[in-house]
Amino acid sequence: MNRFLNDPDTFVKESLEGLAAAHGKVLRVHQDPLYVHRVDSPVSGKVGILSGGGSGHEPLHAGFVGRGMLDAACPGEIFTSPTPDQIVEAAKAIDGGNGILFIVKNYSGDIMNFEMAADLVRAEGLRVQTVVVDDDVAVKDSTYTQGRRGTGTTVAIEKICGSAAEAGYDLPNIGALGRRVNLHGRSIGLALSSCSPPATxxxxxxxxEKEVEFGIGIHGEPGVERVSAVSSDEMVSRLVESLLADQDYTRKSHAWDDGSESRVEVEETDQAIGEGDRVLALVSGMGATPLAELYIVYRALAEHCVGAGxxxxxxxVGNLVTSLDMRGVLITLVKLDEEMLxxxxxxVRTAALQWG
Known part of the structure; x- marks a missing residue:
């Protein structure tokens, strides 16, 4: 199929060069090892916020680098985890003296490489904590994970923790805040078509044309069920019902304690999204869904929320967490408290989000 593509082997590199050229007042791209960082990093006295993962999900993560959100993002190749050396060098580049928070989506490769990087960074004297995002209610385990996948709640954690760092929160409090946002966030996606990686x-x-894939992942993996296509309102109804019917309210939040060499699991309990709760609602296209269709999805989502109190x-609403050129949608609800709101x-001032 036709693409704006020169060479699959240079796809990520050239895309990031274009990002830097378009948003040079906000971010820089460092080559060898590859990472994206704030133009003013390191910011002295501030906790550094670092995330990353495979490319193909733009604007996640590099598009969220900037004041009020991420200090750095480490992009891997398409749907491939960044390497530990990328993460280590990015962490050192943004270290303002008060430690680094890693925000990691729950995929096996990301977990392994960020854990290895955390050990290496600690060996150089930096303090690190990690928040693992595991918000996808479609699956309990998948080919790529042990436990739930990390998807749309990542955006909320990056924004809320990024703002907390700007406000002067210390590392333990930002880590606890990020884990709280994760426990309050739930996501689920649906695809009308697959994505096509540049290499193939x-x-x-x-x-x-008469089928949809329910409960898809963001790496092009099929969903949990293939069902007959129905109206948009009916598809959204099923997605929202899956979010609201989720009964797994005791969740494992993964973290590496400050100064510890080993991974520690902290079990916390969260109440269900219920009547009267206030939420942040994210409707993300998967890369090729027209904005007009996303607003049709949001219309139905808003009606369901009103009905549920x-x-x-x-x-x-827009492209936030994508899967290359997939036609589909990802819905995320994050229960808000006053601090998170x-x-x-x-x-925030990033390539993808700007307000205030």
């Missing part, structure tokens, strides 16, 4: 140009799975306090509203 072929869809990763086949769907007829849930108040959408804040929202974002204030930090979400705080000023």
């Amino acid at each position: 140009g072929r869809p990763m799975f086949a769907l007829s 849930i108040r959408i306090e804040r929202n974002l 204030g930090l979400w509203d705080a000023p």
Whole structure:
């Protein structure tokens, strides 16, 4: 298929060079090892916020680098984890003296490489804590994970923790805040078509015009069920019902304690999203879904929330967490408290998000 593509081997590199050329007042791209960092990093006295993962999910993560969000992002190749040396060098580049928070989506490769990088960074005297995002209600385990996958709640954690760092929070408090946001966030996605990685140009799975893939992952992996296509309102209804029916409210939040060499699991309990709760609602296209269709999805989501007694306090609609050129949608609900709401509203200046 036709693409704006020169060479699959240079796809990520050239895309990031274009990002830097377009947003040079906000971010820089460092080559060898590859990472993206704030133009003013390191910021003295501030906790550094670092995330990353495979490319193909833009604007996640590099598009969220800037004041009020990420200090650095480490992009891997398409759907491939960044390497430990990328993460280590990015962490050192943004170290302002008060430690680094790693925000990691729960995929096996990301977990392994960020854990290795955390050990290496600690060996050089830096303090590190980690928040693992595991918000996808579609699966309990998958080919790529042990436990739930990390998807749309990543955006909320990056923004809220980034604002907390700007406000002067210390590392333990930012880590605890990030884990709290994760426990309050739930996501689920649906695909109308597969994505096609640049290296092959072929869809990763086949769907007829009369089928949809329910519960897809963001790496092009098929969903948990293939069902007949129905109206948009009916598809959204099923997605929202899956979010609201989720009964796994005791969740494992993964972290590496400050100064510890080993991974520690902290079990916390969260109440269900229920009547009267205030939420942040994210409706993300998967890369090739027209914005007009995303607003049709949001219309149905808003109606469902009203019916459930849930108040959408804040929202974002657009491409946030994508899967290359997939046609589909990812819906995320994050239960908000006053602290999280204030930090979400705080000023942000990145390539993809700007307000305040």
